[in-house]
Amino acid sequence: MPGIDGFPPPTPRTARACAYAPAMHTVAVLALDQVIPFDLSAPVDTFGWARLPDGRELYDVRVCSVAAEVSAAGGAFTVRAPYGLETLAEADTIVLPGAADPAAPLPPEVAEALRAAAAAGTRIASVCVGAFVLAATGLLDGLRATTHWAAADALAERHPEVTVDANVLYVDNGQFLTSAGAAAALDMCLHMIRKDHGSQVAGHAARMSVMPLEREGGQAQFIVHELPPAPAGATLEPLLRWLEANCDRDLALEEIAARAGMSTRTLNRRFREQTGTTPSRWLHRARVRRAQHLLETTPYPVERIAAQTGFGSPTAFRERFRRVVGTSPRAYRQSFQAADQVRPRSH
Structure with missing residues (x-):
């Protein structure tokens, strides 16, 4: 008692x-x-x-x-x-x-x-x-x-x-x-x-x-992990929109540079000048943002989210997500998923 x-x-x-x-x-x-x-x-x-x-x-x-x-x-x-x-x-x-x-x-x-x-x-x-x-x-x-x-x-x-x-x-x-x-x-x-x-x-x-x-x-x-923006009218703005739309793909630096119509060296320099970061880091942040959205709004398993966000493997996804967000995908989902997205338990 x-x-x-x-x-x-x-x-x-x-x-x-x-x-x-x-x-x-x-x-x-x-x-x-x-x-x-x-x-x-x-x-x-x-x-x-x-x-x-x-x-x-x-x-x-x-x-x-x-x-x-x-x-x-x-x-x-x-x-x-x-x-x-x-x-x-x-x-x-x-x-x-x-x-x-x-x-x-x-x-x-x-x-x-x-x-x-x-x-x-x-x-x-x-x-x-x-x-x-x-x-x-x-x-x-x-x-x-x-x-x-x-x-x-x-x-x-x-x-x-x-x-x-x-x-x-x-x-x-x-x-x-x-x-x-x-x-x-x-x-x-x-x-x-x-x-x-x-x-x-x-x-x-x-x-x-x-x-x-x-x-x-x-x-x-x-924290709302905003993507590093490009200044208004920046030459990379169309490329950033393309990267965000295609972040689920396995994008090599050479393909990104070809899309931008410049060498990899010039791309890295322009990225630093206009976003303050590298193409790789910007892309990882875009993938984490999409993963957060999927964890909040869908019941998809981690394996599917890892594939849909371009991380290649669930292990790589979990490691990068924890590094950026500070917690695991599972803990993040438990904290932020909408109630109507929680899967009912099987009996």
């Missing part, structure tokens, strides 16, 4: 172990103006689910801000912050949700408080475009970080001292952590809970959040 919050009732042995419970860990979630609601609620809920087997809480989660109230992104409601900025100095972990305008100037008092907390050894984590807040303090300089894939280029351009990796769900540098889109905040928070209190507590928090403790793949599977 389940006990408190889904844990089994404590036995005398677990009760004795819980008598030596760790000290309460304070998590400060900083709500800046125009805070993104899900970014704010994800760490509040996930840390809130962390319990010892006897039901005792492990984290004291406090929402704090510069002002008593801040607007949520979109203006649908306001967020009342019970705690002020001084909470950052008292916290063991600080979480920075994203805001609607990630490029908005960071209030000097916030930057100063975050740097002071970091100097004291406080763990600081960002959610989605909250990485812009953390990067603005200079604390990510020289480190690897992530953010939502759609904002990754902007983060890299705004903060060139930060190595931005748009292909992962979160990055743990020890004291500083960053997560990708808002849902990746759950992955990052579960990771921190597991580091703090072990897999049993983290697993329980994952179940209560209806999340796997670890997700396969990374952020790359959610």
Whole structure:
């Protein structure tokens, strides 16, 4: 029979172990103006689910801000912050949700408080475009970080001292952590809970959040892998359309060059100039795009999709697909296939 919050009732042995419970860990979630609601609620809920087997809480989660109230992104409601900025100095972990305008100037008092907390050894984590807040303090300089894939280029351009990796769900540098889109905040928070209190507590928090403790793949599977475009009016534009339409064929570089009416050497140079990549890489990306579409919209087996996308063999298809998308064709299909395309089980 389940006990408190889904844990089994404590036995005398677990009760004795819980008598030596760790000290309460304070998590400060900083709500800046125009805070993104899900970014704010994800760490509040996930840390809130962390319990010892006897039901005792492990984290004291406090929402704090510069002002008593801040607007949520979109203006649908306001967020009342019970705690002020001084909470950052008292916290063991600080979480920075994203805001609607990630490029908005960071209030000097916030930057100063975050740097002071970091100097004291406080763990600081960002959610989605909250990485812009953390990067603005200079604390990510020289480190690897992530953010939502759609904002990754902007983060890299705004903060060139930060190595931005748009292909992962979160990055743990020890004291500083960053997560990708808002849902990746759950992955990052579960990771921190597991580091703090072990897999049993983290697993329980994952179940209560209806999340796997670890997700396969990374952020790359959610990225729309656009083909490198040619500039408007570029001479290669007709060739690119032909390549996309014929990507199921085994196309040698010589055949592509003949189609374009140029030598292979000239073709490679023009491709670099107009798309920033090689014909081979462009063609592989086109094949992966078509494979994604087939996985999402058809029940075809991997062998058939490999043949229809020009990969030659299922093994080559799986290897290239994982390299580009970050997960397997099967896992991608499970995540993105429309419900009406799922084959009924045989009885």
